[in-house]
Amino acid sequence: MTPGLLLLSAACSVAVSIVVGPKFPRTWLALILVGAVAACSAALTVLVGTADLNWHSTFPVGGELLHLRLDALSAFFLMLVGVIGGTGAIYSTEYWSDGHYPKSAPRGRAWWSGLVLSLGMVLLASNGLHFLIAWEVFTVCAYFLVTLENRRSEVRAAGWLYLAASHIGMVFLFAFFGLLASKTGSWELGPMREQTGLAPLFWLMLLGFGVKAGIFPLHVWLPSAHANAPSHVSAIMSGVAIKMGVYGIIRFSGWLPMPAAAGPVVIGLGATGALLGIAFAIAQNDIKRLLAYCSVENIGVIFIGLGGALIAASHGDALWGRLVLAGALLHVWNHGLFKALLFFGAGSILHATGTREMTRMGGLWRTMPWTAGLFALGAVAISGLPPLNGFVSEWLVYLGLFDAVNARGASAWAALPAVLALAVTGALALASFVKVSSIVFLGAPRTKAAAQAHDCGSAMRGSMLALAGVCVAIGLAPVLFWPLVARVIGVWNPAWATTGDLPAPLATLGPVQAVLAALALAAAVGLWRYSRRNGSKRALTWDCGYALPTARMQYSGGSFGDIAAGWFFWILQPERKLRRPRGVFPVESSYVERIPETVLERVIGPARDAVMRVSTAVRQLQQGRLQSYILYLVVGLAALAVLVVLGGMR
Amino acid sequence: MIVVQIILRLAVWLVVAPLLPGIINKVKAWVAGRRGPPVLQLYYDLARLWRKGVVLSTLASPGFIAGPAVAWIALLAATQLLPLGPVGAALSFRGDVLLLIYLLALARFCTAWAAMETGCAFEGMGSAREVSYAVLSEAALITAVLTLSVHTGSITLVTMLAPAAGAGAVLLGAGLFTVLLAENCRVPFDDPNTHLELTMIHEAMILDHSGPPLAAILHGASMKLLLFALLLTEAVLPVGELSTFAAVGALAGGVLAVTVGVGLVESLLARFAFRRVPMLLTTGFLLCLFALLVAWKGGAA
Numbered sequence: 001m002t003p004g005l006l007l008l009s010a011a012c013s014v015a016v017s018i019v020v021g022p023k024f025p026r027t028w029l030a031l032i033l034v035g036a037v038a039a040c041s042a043a044l045t046v047l048v049g050t051a052d053l054n055w056h057s058t059f060p061v062g063g064e065l066l067h068l069r070l071d072a073l074s075a076f077f078l079m080l081v082g083v084i085g086g087t088g089a090i091y092s093t094e095y096w097s098d099g100h101y102p103k104s105a106p107r108g109r110a111w112w113s114g115l116v117l118s119l120g121m122v123l124l125a126s127n128g129l130h131f132l133i134a135w136e137v138f139t140v141c142a143y144f145l146v147t148l149e150n151r152r153s154e155v156r157a158a159g160w161l162y163l164a165a166s167h168i169g170m171v172f173l174f175a176f177f178g179l180l181a182s183k184t185g186s187w188e189l190g191p192m193r194e195q196t197g198l199a200p201l202f203w204l205m206l207l208g209f210g211v212k213a214g215i216f217p218l219h220v221w222l223p224s225a226h227a228n229a230p231s232h233v234s235a236i237m238s239g240v241a242i243k244m245g246v247y248g249i250i251r252f253s254g255w256l257p258m259p260a261a262a263g264p265v266v267i268g269l270g271a272t273g274a275l276l277g278i279a280f281a282i283a284q285n286d287i288k289r290l291l292a293y294c295s296v297e298n299i300g301v302i303f304i305g306l307g308g309a310l311i312a313a314s315h316g317d318a319l320w321g322r323l324v325l326a327g328a329l330l331h332v333w334n335h336g337l338f339k340a341l342l343f344f345g346a347g348s349i350l351h352a353t354g355t356r357e358m359t360r361m362g363g364l365w366r367t368m369p370w371t372a373g374l375f376a377l378g379a380v381a382i383s384g385l386p387p388l389n390g391f392v393s394e395w396l397v398y399l400g401l402f403d404a405v406n407a408r409g410a411s412a413w414a415a416l417p418a419v420l421a422l423a424v425t426g427a428l429a430l431a432s433f434v435k436v437s438s439i440v441f442l443g444a445p446r447t448k449a450a451a452q453a454h455d456c457g458s459a460m461r462g463s464m465l466a467l468a469g470v471c472v473a474i475g476l477a478p479v480l481f482w483p484l485v486a487r488v489i490g491v492w493n494p495a496w497a498t499t500g501d502l503p504a505p506l507a508t509l510g511p512v513q514a515v516l517a518a519l520a521l522a523a524a525v526g527l528w529r530y531s532r533r534n535g536s537k538r539a540l541t542w543d544c545g546y547a548l549p550t551a552r553m554q555y556s557g558g559s560f561g562d563i564a565a566g567w568f569f570w571i572l573q574p575e576r577k578l579r580r581p582r583g584v585f586p587v588e589s590s591y592v593e594r595i596p597e598t599v600l601e602r603v604i605g606p607a608r609d610a611v612m613r614v615s616t617a618v619r620q621l622q623q624g625r626l627q628s629y630i631l632y633l634v635v636g637l638a639a640l641a642v643l644v645v646l647g648g649m650r
Numbered sequence: 651m652i653v654v655q656i657i658l659r660l661a662v663w664l665v666v667a668p669l670l671p672g673i674i675n676k677v678k679a680w681v682a683g684r685r686g687p688p689v690l691q692l693y694y695d696l697a698r699l700w701r702k703g704v705v706l707s708t709l710a711s712p713g714f715i716a717g718p719a720v721a722w723i724a725l726l727a728a729t730q731l732l733p734l735g736p737v738g739a740a741l742s743f744r745g746d747v748l749l750l751i752y753l754l755a756l757a758r759f760c761t762a763w764a765a766m767e768t769g770c771a772f773e774g775m776g777s778a779r780e781v782s783y784a785v786l787s788e789a790a791l792i793t794a795v796l797t798l799s800v801h802t803g804s805i806t807l808v809t810m811l812a813p814a815a816g817a818g819a820v821l822l823g824a825g826l827f828t829v830l831l832a833e834n835c836r837v838p839f840d841d842p843n844t845h846l847e848l849t850m851i852h853e854a855m856i857l858d859h860s861g862p863p864l865a866a867i868l869h870g871a872s873m874k875l876l877l878f879a880l881l882l883t884e885a886v887l888p889v890g891e892l893s894t895f896a897a898v899g900a901l902a903g904g905v906l907a908v909t910v911g912v913g914l915v916e917s918l919l920a921r922f923a924f925r926r927v928p929m930l931l932t933t934g935f936l937l938c939l940f941a942l943l944v945a946w947k948g949g950a951a
Contacts, residue, residue, distance in 0.1 A: 443769025524716035535703030555774020563782035
């Protein structure tokens with residue numbers, strides 16, 4: 001089948017699933033899966049082939065003729081929508097089932113279909129007006145998914161914040177597309193690199209899409225929305241929805257001329273975002289909030305690659321530019337995959353223990369072995385460690401940045417700090433993920449709920465296994481994925497288009513990673529067997545000879561992250577309440593620590609308060625007395641008269 | 651032929667590595683005026699541990715044994731990327747230096763994971779310190795790598811390590827030596843002699859390990875020490891420009907000098923308080939950064 005037909009069938013089945021979803025969960029799942037498979041095959045056809053899909057229709061929507069385009073770049077993101085949309089749907093049948101949530105589950109299915117459909121439309125739309133419509137529908141669908149559990153006030157607050165932030169971003173996008181249309185005389189989108197007057201529009205676009213992508217400091221909506229949404233929604237928000245912001249920036253930075261400062265600004269945003277995102281992550285004690293901040297970090301990593309590519313493009317350095325862009329693009333996929341996997345894992349934990357607080361977990365590997373194993377795999381992948389996929393994309397970014405440094409041009413001064421930021425970020429990410437996986441899964445259960453946890457069922461496990469499988473595949477055989485990435489690079493910058501030349505080191509890295517994985521597996525199994533054969537016995541944890549260690553004596557997540565979080569004291573600004581034990585017979589003591597959302601509470605909050613104060617002061621004018629309104633009228637008329645008289649004198 | 655070469659190379663790494671801690675201990679004993687344990691003590695320990703059974707915590711998952719195994723494989727793989735002077739590396743490709751750094755990180759992840767298995771507060775402290783201080787030492791290490799890369803215009807270890815580090819060699823050597831001390835948990839960052847303290851890093855992490863997994867950890871740690879000693883030697887000395895015999899001599903001499911240096915530092919310094927550890931590591935980072943600036947200027951001139 002041609003990509004066009006595949007897309008049509010995908011769109012039809014997902015559209016039908018909106019209608020049938022609330023009533024028939026099984027049909028809904030089948031339709032979504034058909035849609036996801038069809039969309040992925042269409043995307044793959046475009047990515048592997050050479051021709052793009054370009055469909056001009058003659059019927060107008062909203063006054064503009066419908067124009068759909070699926071080129072390699074949108075196909076690349078469509079794959080992600082298909083994979084996460086499909087696996088998330090499987091996951092939700094068990095995680096957010098009708099049995100548990102009779103009211104919100106049917107609604108959730110319809111909104112999920114709507115979200116997947118509108119995400120596809122964003123990627124296909126090749127007309128500014130339709131892009132905006134699809135973008136708005138996607139934002140609203142995501143809002144209703146985030147607030148599925150709308151009885152809880154913090155969910156409503158998170159949804160509200162998300163909606164408000166998204167619409168502030170939307171204002172910039174309106175301005176961007178409106179100005180673009182007025183300058184080019186048409187809403188049609190497409191390559192227009194030669195119209196150099198369009199370059200300043202980049203800043204509007206960066207702000208508009210940056211809010212959606214959640215780049216620091218525009219990430220204010222992201223942590224609470226990701227933490228409070230149902231986990232399958234967090235997965236698609238973090239894995240796909242925020243990537244749409246990245247898509248927008250890549251899309252239009254490829255099509256429009258770029259201002260000279262674009263590259264350095266994007267790489268700077270990326271480096272600070274990655275560093276501060278992970279600093280906030282390591283200080284969190286809520287597992288989903290930690291994952292959410294880690295998304296901020298990974299978006300930073302993607303921005304580093306993208307900024308590098310922009311710099312390289314402006315200097316015409318194809319060699320290293322292609323490497324960093326390839327790293328950024330592959331990281332879009334990788335982060336989508338392992339972050340969805342981790343959110344699925346977090347959902348499974350939440351399902352089993354009923355809490356997101358890591359201090360109430362512990363020892364879950366015994367009761368939830370599948371979740372523990374798959375979460376651990378995701379943790380290794382997201383820390384960028386070999387032999388999994390996270391390392392491949394970070395390594396490509398590193399290679400490109402090192403080449404930029406060695407080229408010793410002006411770009412070296414942007415690449416040098418970026419390399420350092422990337423290294424520190426990587427080490428901090430490792431610390432964060434050792435923290436989260438060990439506090440949650442290892443040691444002794446800290447509460448009764450944690451001790452009586454249960455592992456997830458086959459639907460949740462299956463969707464996690466599928467994502468883990470793709471993570472392993474990209475890690476062990478990156479060579480297979482290079483042609484797809486190379487084709488996207490060719491679309492972004494036609495000057496960098498090449499036919500199938502694989503960077504030599506990538507061809508070596510794949511087998512090395514595969515051998516490493518095999519050896520690691522063999523060594524682990526071998527050492528396990530050998531030790532057992534030598535004789536093994538179980539005993540209490542030694543704990544310095546203490547005979548009765550309890551679960552409360554374990555190291556907590558807060559203490560684990562304390563050293564690294566201490567270095568970022570200046571921005572984290574933790575709020576601490578300490579009640580020391582007092583007197584001869586101390587009754588109680590407590591220590592509570594809260595990490596505020598610094599940008600939201602210390603910057604945006606005070607600004608909002610100031611606006612509110614001014615508005616309240618102005619409201620004093622309106623107190624419902626007719627006499628004062630007449631007085632205002634008289635004063636107003638008098639002022640006008642004075643103006644007229646003064647004007648007449650000139 | 652290739653198989654023979656790989657076996658030989660593995661044998662060199664596996665067999666020579668445990669010698670280093672023995673030399674360090676001998677130096678310490680010599681400075682203190684004691685006889686000290688035999689140089690081959692670690693070999694005896696490893697052989698004994700390998701024959702023993704294991705005692706597992708009731709809380710430990712299979713990851714408790716898988717962690718040390720994977721960490722050992724990661725360290726072994728990292729050693730195979732490091733060129734051995736004239737005979738080069740087992741595998742060399744563009745960007746292999748980054749794989750090396752991330753293999754060390756993988757080993758760190760696995761050791762810290764295994765330490766957290768037992769739910770013991772001491773091991774929690776140890777791994778928290780390990781992963782946190784690694785942030786600074788990784789920054790210093792990557793700066794050192796950048797220095798070498800800028801100096802040689804390459805990101806392949808064989809090419810990067812062939813010439814001397816140029817004018818910034820002293821700075822780079824000092825920086826790398828600091829990283830070596832931190833990454834291998836030596837004084838003044840950590841004290842490998844004791845593990846009954848609240849104040850240790852590496853030794854606190856392996857409190858509950860025993861038998862073959864402990865052997866894997868100890869052997870892995872000695873390989874890591876040899877790796878850093880070789881890296882330091884090859885970064886500073888122009889090993890690639892010497893004749894085969896001279897290069898082998900330079901390598902052996904360099905590693906010996908570094909090892910003796912570690913022993914001397916350990917004899918003459920006390921362990922630092924933990925709040926001073928980040929400062930010392932930052933100093934190491936700054937040394938590497940200055941080396942980078944020197945390399946940058948050197949290349950531009």
